[in-house]
Amino acid sequence: xxxxxxxxxxxxxxxxxxxxxxxxxxxxxxxxxxxxxxxxxxxxxxxxxxxxxxxxxxxxxxxxxxxxxxxxxxxxxxxxxxxxxxxxxxxxxxxxxxxxxxxxxxxxxxxxxxxxxxxxxxxxxxxxxxxxxxxxxxxxxxxxxxxxxxxxxxxxxxxxxxxxxxxxxxxxxxxxxxxxxxxxxxxxxxxxxxxxxxxxxxxxxxxxxxxxxxxxxxxxxxxxxxxxxxxxxxxxxxxxxxxxxxxxxxxxxxxxxxxxxxxxxxxxxxxxxxxxxxxxxxxxxxxxxxxxxxxxxxxxxxxxxxxxxxxxxxxxxxxxxxxxxxxxxxxxxxxxxxxxxxxxxxxxxxxxxxxxxxxxxxxxxxx
Numbered sequence: 173x174x175x176x177x178x179x180x181x182x183x184x185x186x187x188x189x190x191x192x193x194x195x196x197x198x199x200x201x202x203x204x205x206x207x208x209x210x211x212x213x214x215x216x217x218x219x220x221x222x223x224x225x226x227x228x229x230x231x232x233x234x235x236x237x238x239x240x241x242x243x244x245x246x247x248x249x250x251x252x253x254x255x256x257x258x259x260x261x262x263x264x265x266x267x268x269x270x271x272x273x274x275x276x277x278x279x280x281x282x283x284x285x286x287x288x289x290x291x292x293x294x295x296x297x298x299x300x301x302x303x304x305x306x307x308x309x310x311x312x313x314x315x316x317x318x319x320x321x322x323x324x325x326x327x328x329x330x331x332x333x334x335x336x337x338x339x340x341x342x343x344x345x346x347x348x349x350x351x352x353x354x355x356x357x358x359x360x361x362x363x364x365x366x367x368x369x370x371x372x373x374x375x376x377x378x379x380x381x382x383x384x385x386x387x388x389x390x391x392x393x394x395x396x397x398x399x400x401x402x403x404x405x406x407x408x409x410x411x412x413x414x415x416x417x418x419x420x421x422x423x424x425x426x427x428x429x430x431x432x433x434x435x436x437x438x439x440x441x442x443x444x445x446x447x448x449x450x451x452x453x454x455x456x457x458x459x460x461x462x463x464x465x466x467x468x469x470x471x472x473x474x475x476x477x478x479x480x481x482x483x484x485x486x487x488x489x490x491x492x493x494x495x496x497x498x499x500x501x502x503x504x505x506x507x508x509x510x511x512x513x514x515x516x517x518x519x520x521x522x523x524x525x526x527x528x529x530x531x532x533x534x535x536x537x538x539x
Contacts, residue, residue: 186230187223187481189215189472190250190279192243192260192270199238200384202415203262203461207284208233209453210465211260213446218473225256225481229473236261240269247273247281256481257282259468262461264288264306264334271299271512280486283512284468285461288334292511300490300504300513302464302471306334307341307509309432309520312539313409314345316430316522317377319537322405323351326375328358328366328382328391335381338409342379358387363394371400378404380429384412389421396425407431414459419530427525430536433460436499436519437535443498460499467497 191211194204211231219228232255234246243266250258251274258274258281261267267286274281275296283291283299287306292299317325325346329335343353354373356366370378378395382388388408395401408431412418418426439447446466450458475489490504490513504513522537 186228187225187476188230188232188250188253188255189469190246190253190255190258191231191233192236192246192258192266193233194238194262194266195233195235196237198383199236200262202417203285203459204235206415206450206454206459206462207260207262207465209450209458210446210462210467211284211469212465213449213453214466214469214473218469224473224476229469229476236263236266236270238263238266240266243267243270244273246270247277247279251277251279255279256476256483257472257486259472260284260465261286265332267291268333275299279483282468282472284464288337289510295506295511297488297490297513300471300515301510302467302502302515302518303434304517304520305507305510305514306337308517309434309539310338310341310409311345312520312537313407313430313432313522314342314351315539316537317407318346318349318351320377320405322377324373324375325351325353325377325379326356326370326373327353327379328356330357330359330382330387332381334410338381358382358391363387363390366391367394367398367401370395370404371398376403376405378406380406380408380412381410382412384415385417385421388412389418392422392425392429405430411460413525414461416456419525424527424530427527427530430522430524433521433523433533434499434518435460435463435521437521437538439498440500442496446498463498467495467499467502470497471495471502 193208215229236243262285264286271291275298283301287303289305406429411431413429450462474495479485479489495502520539523533526532
């Protein structure tokens with residue numbers, strides 16, 4: 173009896189990649205749109221070059237809507253459709269659910285953009301990741317805070333495994349260096365009440381560990397309009413200000429908010445070409461998430477060309493990857509504490525929107 177993969181490939185049909193993307197609320201829709209644009213561009217280019225493993229690549233897209241159970245169900249469905257591999261996802265808690273189910277089902281999964289350190293409960297060769305682990309990127313952000321003179325840090329947060337992990341990482345990194353991190357749960361505080369608490373606390377920086385646009389946008393507006401907090405630095409390590417939606421909602425209030433993004437200071441020839449193509453496809457500047465989508469397919473195409481499209485072969489191929497991506501050479505290892513094959517590490521920047529020109533980004537630190 174044929175496996176789902178063998179049945180799907182009968183007759184020389186396409187090689188399918190299942191794409192997990194947040195395309196509806198409460199998912200971060202703009203991130204999903206950029207991720208999908210990168211995935212689709214790379215698939216088109218692979219097919220223009222002759223495809224892989226005897227057939228064209230086909231992207232089978234499923235909307236996760238930031239819902240872990242929806243993602244797990246999509247993995248089940250895609251496995252039944254005979255995909256050669258899974259790709260994508262932006263939200264960490266969703267990627268974790270997808271990775272766990274993919275590992276159980278034996279389907280290779282290359283996570284494009286989620287950063288939560290622990291994507292699977294056990295070490296596995298079936299799951300690999302392009303985005304840096306949260307512990308790596310957020311330590312770079314912590315060093316930026318210290319370098320800017322911030323020792324008394326507040327975080328506005330919501331109940332979430334991802335936000336809790338970020339808070340813990342920052343606290344562990346800053347405490348030995350004289351920094352403190354105090355949490356304020358916005359599910360229990362209105363924006364006005366949060367401003368009162370911040371004025372009393374005396375923090376010099378407030379990090380927005382919040383969903384976008386709500387409740388992050390109302391919190392930013394309230395803080396920016398409170399004269400008691402005029403000297404308070406706002407930060408958003410998860411990258412909310414990267415997207416045009418942020419600038420459109422907040423205008424000048426959304427500038428000067430440092431965040432993490434995963435781009436080099438200067439793109440090479442491949443990155444520059446892809447940037448131009450993505451800009452035309454999106455009708456706006458591509459975010460780092462769009463580059464992550466493109467690089468995901470570039471890696472999977474390399475694996476499929478070399479080792480064939482049978483999922484059992486793909487799962488063991490990450491350690492042999494050596495691909496020129498849009499942001500540098502991509503190779504995988506297994507750093508301590510991650511449990512999955514990891515690109516260690518993509519370039520990391522701390523940037524903000526320039527207050528003088530909110531459509532332009534300033535690089536504040538690299539790591």
